[in-house]
Amino acid sequence: MITARLARLRGSLLAEEPGARGLERVARNPGCQRLRALTMIGVTPATAMKTVYKEPDREGQSPFALAAGNRFERAVFENGAARLLELYRSAGRLTTAECKIVVVPELAPGATAATMARRRAETERLFQHKVRRDPRAPNIIVKARIPVALLGVPHDTEPDVLVAADSDAFYGPVEVKSYPDRAGKTNAADIRSACRQAAVAVIGLRHAVEQLRLGDPRQLVPAAADLVLRRPGSFRPTLRPMTLAGEVHSLERALDEAPRNLEELEALIDAITPGASLDEAEVLDAVPPNYVEACREHCALAPKCKQAAAACGDPVLIGSQAREELAAAGSLGRAVDLLRGRAQPRTAEERALQARLQQSLGEYRQAVGHGR
Amino acid sequence: MAGELDLVARLLAYEGGRAVSIATHRLMAIRPDALVLCPLAMAGEDTTVHIVAVGAIGRPPEIYCVADPRVRDEQYELFAWLGARIERHFETCRRAGEYPQIWVSSGAVADHLDTLADRQRYNRENAAVKRFGELLSYQTERYPVDGQQALITATGALRMHWATGQQPGEDEHLGTLLAWIEPPRNTNILDAVALAERVPMGVKTDPEFDRDVLEPRVAAYNQARRGGARAVELRQRAGLIQQALEPVVRSIYDGTQRAIRILSRMGLPELPALRNLEERERDEFESFMASRDAGYHLPLVDKPRPAAFKLTAREDAADNFEAAVLCGDGVGRARARLAGHTVYGQVENPRRTRLSPHRFRYRFDLVSRQRVLRVRRRDELASLGDPRLRVTVANVHREGAVTRISAIITHGQQAVGLPASGTTLELAKTVPDWDRLIRTRKQLRQRLVATPWTHDEQGTAPAVTRARRPPRDPLAEVEALR
Numbered sequence: 001m002i003t004a005r006l007a008r009l010r011g012s013l014l015a016e017e018p019g020a021r022g023l024e025r026v027a028r029n030p031g032c033q034r035l036r037a038l039t040m041i042g043v044t045p046a047t048a049m050k051t052v053y054k055e056p057d058r059e060g061q062s063p064f065a066l067a068a069g070n071r072f073e074r075a076v077f078e079n080g081a082a083r084l085l086e087l088y089r090s091a092g093r094l095t096t097a098e099c100k101i102v103v104v105p106e107l108a109p110g111a112t113a114a115t116m117a118r119r120r121a122e123t124e125r126l127f128q129h130k131v132r133r134d135p136r137a138p139n140i141i142v143k144a145r146i147p148v149a150l151l152g153v154p155h156d157t158e159p160d161v162l163v164a165a166d167s168d169a170f171y172g173p174v175e176v177k178s179y180p181d182r183a184g185k186t187n188a189a190d191i192r193s194a195c196r197q198a199a200v201a202v203i204g205l206r207h208a209v210e211q212l213r214l215g216d217p218r219q220l221v222p223a224a225a226d227l228v229l230r231r232p233g234s235f236r237p238t239l240r241p242m243t244l245a246g247e248v249h250s251l252e253r254a255l256d257e258a259p260r261n262l263e264e265l266e267a268l269i270d271a272i273t274p275g276a277s278l279d280e281a282e283v284l285d286a287v288p289p290n291y292v293e294a295c296r297e298h299c300a301l302a303p304k305c306k307q308a309a310a311a312c313g314d315p316v317l318i319g320s321q322a323r324e325e326l327a328a329a330g331s332l333g334r335a336v337d338l339l340r341g342r343a344q345p346r347t348a349e350e351r352a353l354q355a356r357l358q359q360s361l362g363e364y365r366q367a368v369g370h371g372r
Numbered sequence: 373m374a375g376e377l378d379l380v381a382r383l384l385a386y387e388g389g390r391a392v393s394i395a396t397h398r399l400m401a402i403r404p405d406a407l408v409l410c411p412l413a414m415a416g417e418d419t420t421v422h423i424v425a426v427g428a429i430g431r432p433p434e435i436y437c438v439a440d441p442r443v444r445d446e447q448y449e450l451f452a453w454l455g456a457r458i459e460r461h462f463e464t465c466r467r468a469g470e471y472p473q474i475w476v477s478s479g480a481v482a483d484h485l486d487t488l489a490d491r492q493r494y495n496r497e498n499a500a501v502k503r504f505g506e507l508l509s510y511q512t513e514r515y516p517v518d519g520q521q522a523l524i525t526a527t528g529a530l531r532m533h534w535a536t537g538q539q540p541g542e543d544e545h546l547g548t549l550l551a552w553i554e555p556p557r558n559t560n561i562l563d564a565v566a567l568a569e570r571v572p573m574g575v576k577t578d579p580e581f582d583r584d585v586l587e588p589r590v591a592a593y594n595q596a597r598r599g600g601a602r603a604v605e606l607r608q609r610a611g612l613i614q615q616a617l618e619p620v621v622r623s624i625y626d627g628t629q630r631a632i633r634i635l636s637r638m639g640l641p642e643l644p645a646l647r648n649l650e651e652r653e654r655d656e657f658e659s660f661m662a663s664r665d666a667g668y669h670l671p672l673v674d675k676p677r678p679a680a681f682k683l684t685a686r687e688d689a690a691d692n693f694e695a696a697v698l699c700g701d702g703v704g705r706a707r708a709r710l711a712g713h714t715v716y717g718q719v720e721n722p723r724r725t726r727l728s729p730h731r732f733r734y735r736f737d738l739v740s741r742q743r744v745l746r747v748r749r750r751d752e753l754a755s756l757g758d759p760r761l762r763v764t765v766a767n768v769h770r771e772g773a774v775t776r777i778s779a780i781i782t783h784g785q786q787a788v789g790l791p792a793s794g795t796t797l798e799l800a801k802t803v804p805d806w807d808r809l810i811r812t813r814k815q816l817r818q819r820l821v822a823t824p825w826t827h828d829e830q831g832t833a834p835a836v837t838r839a840r841r842p843p844r845d846p847l848a849e850v851e852a853l854r
Contacts, residue, residue, distance in 0.1 A: 058570075061415075062582035064590075068416030180418040180487065183673070187483075233419035233491045293539050303566075310562055318382040319539045325379055336387045339380065359743065360380040363710055367702035368393060 002153065005262055006041050009269060011277030013051060015042040020157050020200035023148075023251070025298050027196055030254035031290035033268070035299060040153050040265055041278060046300040052281050057300045072178040075235040076228065077103075081140060081161075087228070087239050088140075088163065098165055100138040102126060104145060116156065119145035124212060130170060131214040139164060141171065146204040147211075153262055159201035163226065170209065170220040173201035174228055181229035181238040189297060191227070198225035199247035223248040293320045328353040377707045378535060386537030389561040391552040395533040396702035397643040401521045401650055402636055404429060406473035407461050410624045412617060413484055413575050414441050415582055419491045421450055423617040425625040426457055429475075429632055433625045437617055439593045439610035448498045455504025462507055462661070471522060471650070471657040474511050477546045477628045478527045480574035485523070486512040493670055509670055510660045514653075517686050519693030521653045526631035533635065538565065546573040546627045553634055573624055577617070589613045645696030648806050652689075676827035677820050684816060688809045695802040699756050705798070712744035714800040715753065715777060719791045734781040734790045735766070738797055745775055752782070753799035761788040763799065 006015070018025075018039050026032075026039050038048055046057040076084050081101050088094040108118035123144040129137035141162040148155050162171035175198040179190040202225060206217035214220065227240040269276055272286040291305040291314065299305075306317070313331035315322040322332075328349035329335040337343035338354040339361060345351040378394065385392045406429050411421040420441035425433035436453050438446040458472075465472045476482055489512045492505025511523035531543050536552035543549050547568035555561050572578050577586060593609040601609075674682060697704035698714065708714045717740030725733045747753070747768055755761035761784035769776045779799075781790065791797055825833055843849045 056580075058580070060579045060583070062576070062579040063587045064414050064582055065416030065579075178416070182487065182490070185483075185486065185490075232487050293541050296541070317539070318379075318386055318537055321375060322379055322382065325376070332383070332386055336383055339383060356376060356743075357380055357383075360376045360710055361384075363706040364377050364380055364384075364703070367396060367706040 002262065005266065006153065009037075009041045009265065009277055010043060011279030013041075013043050013047065013279045016044050016047060018042060018044065018155060020159070020197040023155070023157070023200045023255075024193065024196040027199075027247075027251045027254040028294055028298055029290055029292055030257045031292075032288075032295075034284065034287045034289040034301065034305070036257070037265055037268070037278060037287050038284075040262065042153075042155075043278070044300070048278075048284065049300045049304065052279055052284050053304055055304070058303070069178040072230050072235050072237075073176060076176055076237050077142060081142065083237055084140065084161065084228070087237050091239050093163070093239075094139055094165055098139045100136070101140045101142065102138040103142040105143050116145060119143075120147060120156070124208070127171070127208060127212060127214060130164060131212075131220075135166075137164075137166075139166065144171075146201075146208050148200070148204040148207050157200055157204045159198075159204065161228075162201075162205070170214070171205065172221070172225060173198050173205065174226045175201070176228045176237075177230075179229050180232040181240065182232060186229070193298075194227050194229075195225070195242055195244055195247045196251065198227070198242070199223070199244045199251045201225065202244060202248050203251060291316055326353070376710050377703070381535035382537055385535050385552065389537070390555050391534040391536045391549075393533060393638070394535045394703050395640065397700055398635065398638065398640040398646070399532045399643050399697060399701065400524055400529055401473065401642075401646055402429070402632060403470070403473040403521075405461075405464065405470075406475055406524075406632075407458070408433070408475045408625060408628050408632070409481075409485075410477060410621055410628060411481065411484065411575060412572075412577060412621050412624075415576050415579065417442060418484075418487050420447060421454070421488070423614065423621050424450065424454055425621045426454065427625070430629065433622065435614075435618060435621065437610070437614040439597075439606070439613050440590050443597075444497075448501050451492060451504045452498070452500035455500055455507065458504065458507050462510075465657070466661055469654065471653040472510070473521055473524065475524050475526060475628055475632060477525065477624050477631075478544055478574050479525050480544070480576075482512070482515050482523055482525055484575040486515065489513075490672060494672070506664060506670060510657065513660075514656065518690040519649045519652075519696065520689070521650055522657070526628045529635055530631055533638065533640075537561070542569075545569060546624070546631065547571045550627060550630060550634075571623060572620055573627055577620055581616075581620075585616050586613070589616060643696060644700045645692075645804055648804065649693070649696070652806075676823055680820060681813065681816060684812050685809060688812060691802055692804045692806065692808075695800070695804045698800055699759075699803055705756070708800065709742065709798075710744070712742060712746040714756065714798050715740055715745060715747055716742060716798045717775075717777070717796070719793055719795045719797055720776075722790045722793055724790060732785070734785050736779055736781075736791060738777045738779055738799065740775045740777065741773055742775065743773075747777060751801060753779070753801055754803045755784075755788070756798045756800055756803070758784070758788050759803040760784040761791075 022039050022044065025045075026036055029035060035045065038045060046060075049055055049057045085094065085099055085101070089096065104119050104122055107122045108115045123141070123146060126138060126141055126144070143158050143160070144162050146157050146159065148157050159173045160176040161174035163174050164171040175194045177190070177194045179187065179194070202221055202223055205221040209215060209217040209220050223245040224241065224243050227242055228237045229240060230237055268287065269278065269283065272283055276283045278284050278287070285308070289301070289305040289308065291302070291309045293316070295302040295305060309317055313333045315326040315329075315332050315335065317332060326332070326335045328347065329338055334343065335353075335357070338345060338350060339357045341354075341358070345354050381392050381394050407426060408429060409424070409426050410433070411424040414420045414422045422441045423435065423437040425435050427433035434457070436450050438450050441447045441450070462472050476485065485508055489505050489508040492501050493509050495502040495505060514520040514522040527544050527546050527549055530549050530553065534549075534553055536543055536549060538548065538552065542565075545568070548565045551564045551568040552561065556564050570578070572581075589609070589612050593606070593613060596605055596609055671678075698708045699705070705714065709716050715738060717738040720737045720739050722734075722736040725735070727733055747765055749765055749767060751765040753763050753765065762782050763779035764782050765777055766780050767778040769778075825831065
């Protein structure tokens with residue numbers, strides 16, 4: 001039933017799995033209904049850019065970067081994930097005897113719907129072993145498949161790795177990224193993005209614990225994860241335990257914004273054009289975006305949304321701070337008119353804004369005009 | 373409100389479709405012997421340089437390209453070649469008692485050089501590459517220090533002098549920044565910016581270019597190399613790779629040179645404090661080279677003591693640079709005035725009170741109409757006109773739009789004297805103090821004779837002692853620590 005409703009909203013677009021990356025993207029810009037709608041129906045912004053707007057997607061990855069990422073993953077997981085095990089042993093997180101590894105895709109190879117269902121079932125079985133303290137419970141699960149009902153629609157997520165010592169009550173997620181680990185100098189945006197993806201895995205694990213009635217989700221799955229990054233210039237992994245309380249909380253909050261379920265999305269689309277689908281450019285255009293500075297980092301639709309922002313003179317064009325500061329004016333055109341004294345303020349807020357802007361303009365002119 | 377002046381400048385730039393100037397002085401040195409350095413890395417390979425363009429200001433570049441930087445020997449040859457040029461530059465500067473300055477296009481390049489320096493200065497396989505990493509470390513270690521003159525990013529330099537009508541994050545692309553500063557004629561600025569954005573200006577090539585042009589050529593080269601192809605064929609294949617990469621690196625090199633030209637052509641007077649900043653740079657460079665000559669090792673992670681010294685130096689540099697811009701640059705001062713970081717007003721009621729036969733107290737009121745003021749009792753302020761005049765705030769009284777600040781002169785009673793009634797005065801909390809670092813270092817040396825237990829390798833906490841009675845005058849105890 002849900003599948004049919006989603007297919008109706010997608011129209012001619014093919015369904016894609018948003019995965020942790022897609023859900024993390026929503027958390028980066030919770031106010032963007034356009035991104036949320038696409039994620040809910042299982043379409044990436046890159047696909048929308050190419051298929052709906054017929055414009056090139058400039059968000060692709062270089063083949064060199066892809067190859068480097070793949071080589072790193074291979075290096076981590078080859079020989080029965082020997083390097084990963086070594087990493088956890090040297091950090092004192094696993095003992096020599098704790099070496100049970102299960103690679104879920106190897107239990108159910110293929111890419112059909114039936115295979116995916118089997119992977120989910122295998123993952124559930126492994127979780128039950130762990131909760132029962134079964135000695136067969138693996139210490140490391142690679143690519144477990146966990147269904148998560150987010151945005152009112154079920155999505156499957158595949159955390160890179162789940163890890164637990166024999167004495168641990170349950171598994172914790174591990175995010176494997178080929179970002180160079182430069183300790184305090186590591187790119188903050190990379191770390192933020194990896195942490196948010198790990199937070200999706202935390203939510204997924206809690207959801208699984210709840211669904212399978214394995215115990216108290218928050219107790220069994222604390223808001224924490226490990227990041228496995230790589231040493232600069234090599235394929236040797238590094239381990240960074242991270243706490244994710246903030247990320248989990250912000251993700252939960254972000255996913256709670258409207259439209260938060262399929263009914264709300266259908267109502268939104270029907271209000272634009274009854275019975276419409278999101279494969280039509282006019283319909284997608286009518287779903288309100290929320291263009292912010294960070295959009296360029298993660299969303300292929302950013303150039304399109306920037307054009308829309310330019311068309312209406314959205315103050316965000318000159319920075320996120322401007323959107324707040326110029327809120328009373330509403331648009332750049334109006335703010336410029338107030339600044340130049342070409343428009344009369346309509347409200348007390350506009351009057352205050354005009355006074356502030358004109359005072360700053362006076363100081364600026366005086367400084368630049370006279371110099372020192 | 374901080375940034376309000378910059379907001380207005382961005383609004384003006386947006387309205388006019390071109391960047392507007394936000395400095396009355398040039399805030400960094402442009403050394404005539406500086407090197408312009410533009411490396412391009414291979415995507416996903418964080419410690420590589422695929423092609424590099426290097427040259428002096430106003431001169432065409434020398435270019436060195438390797439077919440595949442993942443092949444270690446080829447990569448080391450490039451590093452040794454580049455290292456030789458940097459070494460030569462360093463030697464020339466050292467002989468002249470100067471410091472080496474390197475210009476790059478953007479912050480991404482500076483970060484990449486930092487990764488390279490961190491990695492290569494520990495190279496055990498090739499002495500020339502190790503030396504390259506060590507020398508590069510001078511620039512990359514200085515880069516995070518405010519007011520440094522060793523490693524300048526073109527985007528950073530332009531942003532200090534121009535405000536554009538786009539988002540601050542978009543200013544990190546040199547091409548878009550240049551489009552705002554010198555917009556092409558008869559083209560809408562947003563279209564020009566969108567076009568400029570497509571040209572790589574950082575440290576990596578465009579993913580599409582990698583996929584369609586570069587990757588097939590690199591793959592063909594590697595296939596030929598593995599297949600034992602003759603040297604002529606390998607040279608030809610490597611030539612094709614250089615042919616693809618050279619226009620990209622040249623365009624970044626030209627953009628960086630253009631940025632330097634724009635800054636030079638602005639014809640702004642130098643920030644008065646620039647000579648102090650350059651003096652410090654010379655000292656830092658000489659100290660760095662002396663340390664290399666003595667064979668000292670460059671650590672990847674500092675131990676607690678040197679870390680404390682470096683952190684203090686960075687804090688001092690940040691304070692001094694901020695104060696130098698505030699004192700010396702007209703826009704910097706206007707920015708501080710709007711944000712309430714300086715007090716600007718008219719002197720009223722100046723008076724000299726006799727405290728004893730030979731002791732006097734000098735006080736006056738400063739009446740300000742600033743909307744925002746960040747001043748409170750006991751604040752110590754210095755005059756921006758003549759920093760020898762220092763005061764302590766005795767009282768702050770706000771009535772409507774007028775703030776009356778009662779000040780007691782603490783320094784400069786004789787040298788500057790009591791300001792006359794009606795004089796306009798501007799006071800700030802910080803003025804540059806170029807000797808402060810020496811005093812702070814001396815104090816740190818005394819304090820850190822024994823490493824605090826929090827940073828000691830033993831990590832033993834001191835025994836718990838019974839808390840003594842709270843001091844009668846806590847402020848006096850704090851002052852005693854100074």
